[in-house]
Amino acid sequence: MSVSTAKQPMVSDFSDTPVSSVESNGYRVATRVIFPSDADLDVMPLYIDLDEDESESHIHPEDVRGRDSIAVRPGVRMSLGSYFNAFPASYWRRWSVVRTVRLVVNTSGQGTVVVYKSNARGNRQRVQSVQVSGEHNQQVFDLPLETFGDGGFYWFDLVAGDNEMVLESAQWWVPTASQPHGTATFATTTLNKPDYVVKNLRAMAGDVSLRDVVDEILIIDQGTKKVAEYAGFDEVKAELGDQLVVIDQANLGGSGGFSRGMYEGATRGKSDYVILLDDDISLETESIIRLVTFADMCKKPTLVGGHMFDLFNRTVLHTYGEVVEPYYWQPALPHPDQSLGHDFVHGGGKPDDGGLRSTEWLHQRTDVDYNGWWMDLIPVSVIKEIGLSLPVFIKWDDAEYGLRAKEAGYNTVSLPGAAVWHISWVDKDDLVGWQAYFHDRNRYISALLHSPFPRGGDIVSNSQKLDLKHLVSMQYYTVMGRLQAQRDLLAGPGTLPGLLATKLPAIRAAAKDFSDSTLKKEYEDFPDIHAPKPKRPRKRSVESSRFLKMAEGAKAVLRQFRRPRPGHLDNPQTEIAFKDNKWWNTAQWDSALVTNAEGTGIAWYKREPAEMRRMLAESAANQARILHEWPRLRDEYKEALPQLTSFEQWEELFGIEHRPLGEPPAGEEH
Known part of the structure; x- marks a missing residue:
């Protein structure tokens, strides 16, 4: 490490040049140190890392002087070792051609700049400390990346002296290495969320540096509440x-909307990358610039995705990366010490909650199989080689695409410091209801295409257990969808295109036939609850309690085959909150009022032994066939994959004429 005496221009010196295009002395800006544009205290811990004894009260919104400038009050220490401002050195070391990074810090006032690094175990190491004073002072640090093979970050702290110290700007620069500056087509698919879309368009329109890397912003509108008719659209369009x-099209699900974005980005011939963005997100626009810059500097074409934070609990990270566990064929965390729902604020609810510097597992480089399509950059060259998404509507399309790219030799990177805020899965239960069909079928399809095990590992056994779990939970509508999924899977890959636009309406139409899928808003909309006589509590040791729980669980399963007691289906026996809707609890009752995950409705679950027996028998037959016919199904789906994901197949599904690659459409809809 060295402190360079070479003067690096301030980004502000390029007043007419977007940051994404700035180059100087053979370097380009990789990332800027940034702060939230609205000085939002709820998200500030993602930009400024707080120690355990600190809280948001240590941060004053009036200290934020601009997008890349902040004041440090006298005697205060401020760490930029945060999610958005630390430099993810190990990711650049592993995936890019870069081997050194240059940190440029521009300050005014007296204080100290302290540079740190970490290793994969999260150990903090001081690299260099420099005292600064005067107006418009600049410090340049040239930092090597050799030691970041498994993990680690660079960051810096600011320590103000007796008077205020101002960070005017700071950037992490990387050698250009003759790598060209790429550009991207953005593709958002939306269904009746015009408010989110217009808000994000405003953010994009207001960021000059972002627009410099954008060729086109495509909105694939599949809904009835049209984005082009929403208040404010005309202004942002101007x-x-x-x-x-x-682009308006029929509702072809996420796979259809994102495939249209990939298709347009590849055929129009303007862009190096297509960036897929979900509609119900809040966008940190700097993230897009970071994705493009990182992709430009990668050793070979690479899919680069961002992380997802909770839109309504904004310092909570969904996951740091995702893989598909190969034997059980389930989404999984890459490392056992990682956790879902990590809060970057100390005391967020779990013992290991806290900022980047204090959370050891965040420092280990996380290698992934795929990135969620809330924000994912895909090189156009990869799209042209491996095709578009499978026509599967929703669920497992992003995971399958990442696995397909990986098998073709193209890795996916989930890049720290690039993220969106998205509606959390916490308030959803997409394993129940109409989405269960797509979960089961598409999980099977992805396993047939990519599982390394001769008959898919444990997937068949696990799927049958899930059928049983839903049945003893009196979720007959969910199982109806899962059984249809198994039938359609067995029918072969040729059915997928025809089902893309028709399956969802058919499944939803069947909901009216099941009480467990018929929601009402108020408890008063149901007959009065007739609760049974309470049971006498029993004293239990820990060991006997475990045994009794297992015994009671088995007993609850067996009772599903018996006729409900008189009157139990005329009036519900109890209320069950969503969080308590577990099979071993729900299975104890003949009927119950159960709230949904969103808290917006109540369904009346009723035990139906005849339906239970019929569905369980079909499940057993379907799963036995899938296991027995796995080799045939695997070969059929693999053989069909190139055609199913081809541009020609999707042109037919979009209802458009064939377009040669690189040839823009004759006209636009808006």
Whole structure:
């Protein structure tokens, strides 16, 4: 490490040049140190890392002087070792051609700049400390990346002296290595969320540096509440001009919307990358620039995705990366010490909650199989080689695509410091209801295509257990969808295109036939609850309690085959909150009022032994066939994959004429 005497221009010196295009002395800006544009205290811990004894009260919104400038009060120490401002050195070391990074810190006032690094175990190491004073002082640090093979970050702290110290700007620069500056087509697929879409378009329109890496912003509108008719759209359209294109099409699900974005990005011939963005997100626009810059510097074409934070609990990270566990064929965390729902604020609810510096597992480089399509950059060259998404509507499309790319030799990177805020899965239960069909079928399809085990490992056994779990939970509508999924899977890959636009309406239409899928808003909409006589509590040791729980669970399963007692189906026996809707609890009752995950409705679950027996028998037959016919199904789906994901197949599904690659469409809809 060295402190360079070479003067690096301030980004502000390039007043007419977007940051994404700035180059100087053979370097380009990889990432800027940034702060939230609205000085939002709820997200500030993602930009400034707080110690355990600190809270958001140590941060004053008026100290934020601009997008890349902040004041440090006298005697205060401020760490930029945060999610958005630490430099993810190990990711650059592993995936890019870069071997050194240059940190440029521009300050005014007296104080100290302290540079740190970490290793994969999260151990903090001081690298260099420099005292600064005067107006418009600049410090340049040239930092090697050799030691970051398994993990680690660079960051810096600011320590103000007796007077205020101002960070005017700071950037992490990397050698250009003759790598070109790429550009991207953005593709958002939306279904009746025009408010989110217009808000994000405003953010994009207001970021000059972001627009410099954008060729076009495509809105694939599959809903009935049209984005182009929403208040504020005309104004943002006027700002973005020809960069904004809205394409209306039928509801073909996420796979259809994102495939249209990939298709347009590849055939129009303008962009190096397509960036997929979900509609119900809040966007940190700097993340997009970071994805493109990182992709430009990668050793070979690489899919680069961002992380997802909870839109309503904004310092909570969904996951640091995802893989598909190969034997059980389930989404999984890459490392056992990682956790879902990590809160970057200390005391967020779990013992290991806290910022980047204090959370050891965040420092280990996390290698992934795929990235969620809330934000994912895909090189156009990869799209042209491996095709578009499978026509599966929703669920497992992003995971399958990442696995397909990996098998073709193209890795996926989930890049720290690049993220969106998205509606959390916490308030959803997409394993129950109409989405269960797509979960079961598409999980099977992805396993047939990519599982390393001769008959898919444990997937068949696990799927049958899930059928049984839903049945003893009186979720007959869910099992109806899962059984249809198994039938359609066995029918072969040729059915997928025809089902893309028709399956969802058919499944939803069947909901009216099941009481467990018929929601009402108030408890008063149901007959009065007739609760049974309470049981006498029994004293139990820990060991006997475990045994009794197992015995009671088995007893609860067996009772599903017996006729409900008189009157139990005329009036519900109890209320069950969503969090308590576990099979071993629900299975104890003949009927119950159960709230949904969103808290917006109540369903009346009723035990139906005849339906239970019929569905369980079909499940056993379907799963036995899938296991027995696995080799045939695997070969059929693998053989069909190139055609199913081809541009020609999707042109037919989009209802458009064939377009040669690189040839833009004759006209736009908006």
